[in-house]
Amino acid sequence: MNILLTGIDGYIGWPVALKLSKEFKNDRIIGVDNFGRRRWVEESGSVSAVPIKSMENRILAAKDCGFNNISFIQGDLIERNFVNQLFDVYKFDTVIHTASQPSAPYSHINGEKANYTQFNNNQSTRNLLWAIKEKNLVDKCHFIETTTTGVYGAPKFIIPEGFITAENKREKDIIPFPGMAGSWYHMSKSNDINNLWLANRLWNLSITDLRTSIVYGTETQETCLNSALATRFDFDFYFGVVINRFASMAVAGYPITIYGKGEQKKPQISLEDCVQSIVNTVKLKKNKLFNVYNQTTELVSVIELAAIIKEQAKKFDICVDIQNIPNPRIENEEHKMSMDTTNFLSLLPEIKYNINSGIYQILESLIPYKQTIIDYKDRFIN
Numbered sequence: 001m002n003i004l005l006t007g008i009d010g011y012i013g014w015p016v017a018l019k020l021s022k023e024f025k026n027d028r029i030i031g032v033d034n035f036g037r038r039r040w041v042e043e044s045g046s047v048s049a050v051p052i053k054s055m056e057n058r059i060l061a062a063k064d065c066g067f068n069n070i071s072f073i074q075g076d077l078i079e080r081n082f083v084n085q086l087f088d089v090y091k092f093d094t095v096i097h098t099a100s101q102p103s104a105p106y107s108h109i110n111g112e113k114a115n116y117t118q119f120n121n122n123q124s125t126r127n128l129l130w131a132i133k134e135k136n137l138v139d140k141c142h143f144i145e146t147t148t149t150g151v152y153g154a155p156k157f158i159i160p161e162g163f164i165t166a167e168n169k170r171e172k173d174i175i176p177f178p179g180m181a182g183s184w185y186h187m188s189k190s191n192d193i194n195n196l197w198l199a200n201r202l203w204n205l206s207i208t209d210l211r212t213s214i215v216y217g218t219e220t221q222e223t224c225l226n227s228a229l230a231t232r233f234d235f236d237f238y239f240g241v242v243i244n245r246f247a248s249m250a251v252a253g254y255p256i257t258i259y260g261k262g263e264q265k266k267p268q269i270s271l272e273d274c275v276q277s278i279v280n281t282v283k284l285k286k287n288k289l290f291n292v293y294n295q296t297t298e299l300v301s302v303i304e305l306a307a308i309i310k311e312q313a314k315k316f317d318i319c320v321d322i323q324n325i326p327n328p329r330i331e332n333e334e335h336k337m338s339m340d341t342t343n344f345l346s347l348l349p350e351i352k353y354n355i356n357s358g359i360y361q362i363l364e365s366l367i368p369y370k371q372t373i374i375d376y377k378d379r380f381i382n
Contacts, residue, residue, distance in 0.1 A: 001027040003282065004092045006077060006124070007099030009033035009055055012146065012215060014231045015275045016098065018222035021067035023279055028069055030090055033099065034076040036120075037232070037239075040106060046236035046379040049248060049369045050218060053228050061228030077124035087131040094282055095128055097145040104150070104183035105382065106238045114184040121188040122195070129199045138203045142286045145196065146212040146278065147189040149267045149294060153180025154335040161343050162209065162292025197290055206286035210278065213267030213296035216243035217358055218365035220272045231271075233366075236379035243268065243305055243355075247362040249380055250313045252373040255321040257381060262303035262324065264335045267296035270353035277348040284347075293344040297351050299337055305355070312359045316367060325381075 003020060007013035008031025020029050033055070041047065053061065055072050062070055075082045077099060086092075100121045101107065107117040125145065132141050152159045163174050176197050179190025193209060200207050223229045234240045235248035246256045269277075277295055284291075300308075310320040353361065366373065 001093040002090045003029045003094045005031045005096045009035055010037050011232050013098045015220040015223055016278050017070050018067055019275050019279045021070050031072045032075055041239055044236055044238045046376050048232035049235050049373050050230050050233040052230055052232045061226050065225050080127050083127040083131045087135045095143045103238050104185040107184035117185050118188040122191050125192045138205050142206045144208045144281050146210045147193055149211045149213045150186035151179050151181050151190045159339040161294050161340050200290035204288040206288050207290045208281050209292045210295045213269050214241050215269055215271055215274045217271030218362050220275050237382040246309050248373045250309050250318055250320045251366045251370050252377050254377050255323045256306045258302055258324045263301050265299045265301045265337045267299055269297045270358045272352045280347050293347055294339050294341045295344055298355055300355055309359055316363055
């Protein structure tokens with residue numbers, strides 16, 4: 001089996017490559033990246049708290065640790081000819097699409113960044129889908145994409161896994177959940193979902209949409225084997241997700257800063273559990289359907305996260321202050337999100353981390369890099 005993994009250099013992509021290599025030893029993993037995440041973070045004036053190696057050194061370290069079936073090709077998925085050449089050579093059985101510009105705040109910097117985010121993300125997905133179609137791989141290939149739970153917005157009912165029943169004048173039908181995204185980035189993923197749905201309806205392409213929630217953590221079982229296998233860890237305003245940024249604030253002795261009330265609940269999943277569930281998805285049989293999984297293990301409010309970090313930090317003799325500032329974002333600060341995860345939990349029967357154990361793991365891993373975080377602490381808040 002030939003597996004295409006897009007975004008292999010990313011926070012999620014690199015650990016996925018290692019776990020795939022471990023669980024699919026006899027298959028070939030082709031990783032593709034244009035190193036966009038490195039450029040965007042540098043452009044934002046920040047760095048990864050955990051030092052990361054070049055892709056060349058990552059691949060060498062992986063081989064030293066027994067991960068022998070990972071190859072890397074540098075290229076940009078918005079280039080249709082590049083994507084077509086990939087499929088000409090490898091005839092992929094599985095595509096795992098984790099590549100995107102993933103930051104809502106970055107997409108809101110200005111109109112240029114909003115345009116770039118949507119064009120980059122949507123063009124890449126379309127190019128991959130059409131390569132599968134035009135290379136006659138529809139019956140052979142399973143397309144897996146990590147989209148986002150952010151496409152759901154903040155509805156006042158339990159969020160289903162992908163579909164809702166719509167009824168009008170006693171007639172009803174099951175339809176994809178409408179895009180209610182609250183950012184230009186999240187709307188790019190709503191657009192992706194519409195294209196995935198269309199590709200499935202038109203071609204019967206087997207598609208799995210993993211609606212990824214907020215991913216936290218510094219490591220997986222595989223990245224721990226060698227420091228050269230570490231994945232990146234961002235803590236800045238643009239690319240540091242809430243738990244990772246709060247934990248970094250604690251380590252640096254900076255007050256955990258909550259926007260507004262912080263009472264809104266957000267879906268969370270650890271990096272280890274996120275990566276394992278992606279690998280488990282590869283094991284599913286192709287069924288010519290559009291399958292949706294809400295990739296989350298817990299719903300926790302922002303203010304609860306801060307309190308848990310404060311409590312866990314005591315175990316490392318770290319004193320944490322918490323402060324609230326006016327919210328620069330337009331959001332319901334009291335929304336109590338509720339989400340169905342029945343299908344997803346069948347995909348991930350064993351959960352490795354909960355919020356408490358996951359936060360402890362982050363703090364323990366970050367302490368050696370305290371000075372790096374302090375040096376860039378001005379990047380916590382825009």
